[in-house]
Amino acid sequence: MSGQSLLVPGEITPVRSVPGNIRRPEYVGKPAPTPYTGPEVQDADTVERMRIAGRIAAQAMAEAAKHIAPGVTTDELDRVAHEFMCDHGAYPSTLGYRGFPKSLCTSLNEVICHGIPDSTVLRDGDIVNLDVTAYINGVHGDNNATYLCGDVDEESRLLVERTEESLRRAIKAVKPGRQINVIGRVIESYAKRFGYGVVRDFTGHGINTSFHSGLIVPHYDSPHATTVMKPGMTFTIEPMLTLGGHDYDMWDDGWTVVTKDRKRTAQFEHTLVVTETGADILTLP
Numbered sequence: 001m002s003g004q005s006l007l008v009p010g011e012i013t014p015v016r017s018v019p020g021n022i023r024r025p026e027y028v029g030k031p032a033p034t035p036y037t038g039p040e041v042q043d044a045d046t047v048e049r050m051r052i053a054g055r056i057a058a059q060a061m062a063e064a065a066k067h068i069a070p071g072v073t074t075d076e077l078d079r080v081a082h083e084f085m086c087d088h089g090a091y092p093s094t095l096g097y098r099g100f101p102k103s104l105c106t107s108l109n110e111v112i113c114h115g116i117p118d119s120t121v122l123r124d125g126d127i128v129n130l131d132v133t134a135y136i137n138g139v140h141g142d143n144n145a146t147y148l149c150g151d152v153d154e155e156s157r158l159l160v161e162r163t164e165e166s167l168r169r170a171i172k173a174v175k176p177g178r179q180i181n182v183i184g185r186v187i188e189s190y191a192k193r194f195g196y197g198v199v200r201d202f203t204g205h206g207i208n209t210s211f212h213s214g215l216i217v218p219h220y221d222s223p224h225a226t227t228v229m230k231p232g233m234t235f236t237i238e239p240m241l242t243l244g245g246h247d248y249d250m251w252d253d254g255w256t257v258v259t260k261d262r263k264r265t266a267q268f269e270h271t272l273v274v275t276e277t278g279a280d281i282l283t284l285p
Contacts, residue, residue, distance in 0.1 A: 054141030
């Protein structure tokens with residue numbers, strides 16, 4: 001694995017502005033969102049609005065990813081995604097969510113999730129996860145992917161490829177009538193083939209008019225994830241695999257989650273709707 005030094009927090013730039021004509025989620029300016037009490041199964045109109053939000057999120061992520069290169073700051077990636085979403089009439093869902101100060105998450109190397117974009121400079125050999133969620137027409141679309149920065153070592157490159165494959169396999173396992181835990185069973189069994197850890201404490205989630213509806217989608221075979229999937233249910237699958245264990249530490253910022261053993265980790269995510277025969281991905285560019 002890469003012998004690069006571990007990450008340290010950088011400086012965070014001021015909060016970026018969002019045009020006043022763009023609708024904000026209800027949680028902006030509040031310490032926490034109002035708990036969701038609606039259904040997990042969405043009607044066709046909500047699903048189609050989520051498809052628009054998901055497309056913008058996917059396009060914003062792809063646009064930011066074009067700028068991944070040694071010497072670029074994670075704050076610059078945030079600027080690109082922020083401006084893209086605003087230019088398309090969408091609000092960056094993470095901005096102001098429980099006080100999060102930026103418009104996407106940038107999680108490098110040993111960071112599992114929720115890294116805050118700042119003055120950190122990308123280095124040759126880094127792996128970089130971008131997590132982008134867009135809010136438009138009253139709904140959210142959430143996706144993430146891990147990218148290679150420059151010349152990445154083989155062990156890290158394989159981790160990234162296999163994490164994406166674990167997501168593909170999990171999506172194929174989605175079927176109405178099955179319990180949610182089939183998703184984690186597929187991911188965990190695939191990850192074990194390579195000796196990877198599967199992060200347990202951060203999961204996929206229900207999503208709709210609410211950023212996080214309360215539905216939990218574990219990425220390991222949890223005996224508690226017995227919710228039965230039904231057509232119209234909308235949620236994310238976002239496996240986080242590691243080169244070591246699944247235990248973690250959190251930085252003092254209250255957001256940045258790193259592997260306890262500081263080994264590298266990768267993640268991929270899509271927002272899905274359960275169909276009559278399987279799953280439809282709503283976060284396609």
